[in-house]
Amino acid sequence: MSSKDWFIGYFDELYYKTYKPYEDEDRNKMEAEFIANVLNLPKGSKILDVGCGYARHAVYLAKMGYYISCLDISGYLLKKAEERVREFNVYNLIRIIKCDMRNMRFDHEYDAAYIFYTTFGYFSDDENFKVLNNLNKALKKSGLLLIDVPNPxxxxxxxxxxxxxxxxxxxxxxxxxxxxxxxxxxxxxxxxxxxxxxxxxxxxxxxxxxxxxxxxxxRIYMPIELKRFLNEAGFKIIKFYGDYKSSEYTVLSPRLIILCQAR
Incomplete structure (x- = not known):
């Protein structure tokens, strides 16, 4: 397997066992509350979680009353997501989808989408741009996208x-x-x-x-690069954040988080 295909097989049991201890439920709930607060959508809205992993955020958003579609390429993590959905008793609010984000085919059915915690940038620039195009097509007109990457x-x-x-x-x-x-x-x-x-x-x-x-x-994207990509993919930038506490984005912020809207 070439380095450009590193993500195939990467997100397996070993990944889960060694990352999950750093993702306690207090952290998961806090980050889900950040997503909900920034998107600020009414209950019953449909949200797409791209690169959902084991649904660590999705179950909390479902508990808040949102319908969540959880999309990921990893069969192992989606199996864990199904277990977590049953554990949180939100199986009627969550849909599990095994799919490569480059191959998403949704037709303007979601009120919002989020791609969180360094899940964007796995591919070539052309393919990363395709992901943004796919997200724009997945969203209703004026739908919201929240994208989160490390601060370069x-x-x-x-x-x-x-x-x-x-x-x-x-x-x-x-x-x-x-x-x-x-x-x-x-x-x-x-x-x-x-x-x-x-x-x-x-x-x-x-x-x-x-x-x-x-x-x-x-791929490490500078803010100006992400702004250009998002604009070309049909999004309007609304706001930048620097962390999961809604702090202002600065040079020393731990994260680069962008809220944007489909045009």
Whole structure:
């Protein structure tokens, strides 16, 4: 499998076991409340969750009275989403869809959509633009889109200061412990192609054996690039946010979150 297809098979049981401990229910509920507050839609509205994972936000939005379509490419995460939907008793408000976001085919049926927590930017620029076009076609006229990516200024600033401290390139290493594994993360930025590359090595805590290695490659978009893409895809920018507390977007904000509207 080539690096451009890294996402195929990436979001499996190992991903779930090692990421979920960082996504406690207080965090999930808070982020879902942010989505609901920013979209500010009446109960009964139809919302599309693109790259839904295990429906960590969708179940809370359904509890608030919204109809949610959960779309993801990962069969494993969608199975976990179905379990979560039953656990939260919202199966009558949530629809599960296995689909590559590049192949979405909806006809102006949603009041809003969101693509959250670094789920945008997995593909080539042309394919990423196609995703935005697909989202525009999925939304009713004046429907809302909330898109959330890492803040590129903060990422580049962190890489720059790390390279100054070490007197070499901006590669950064981090050890984590999660889900029964030690995880060595190697973070790189491909500055010529504006890509964030993360190489993760998983070591089983009980045996000390290396069990897997995963590489993800995500396009880093500057605000001006995203604005142009969104405008060309038929969206009008409404507001920028810098975090899940609705703070103003700044150079040091952890996130770049854009609320826009289909024209």
């Amino acid at each position: 200024f903060r990422m580049f600033s962190s890489a720059f200061h790390a390279s100054l401290l070490r007197g070499r390139d901006a590669t950064r290493y981090t050890w984590l412990e999660s889900g029964g594994y030690y995880i060595l993360e190697k973070h790189d930025i491909d500055i010529l192609n504006s890509r964030w590359i993360m190489d993760r090595v998983f070591i089983d805590k009980s045996t000390g054996r290396r069990v897997s290695q995963r590489i993800s490659v995500v």
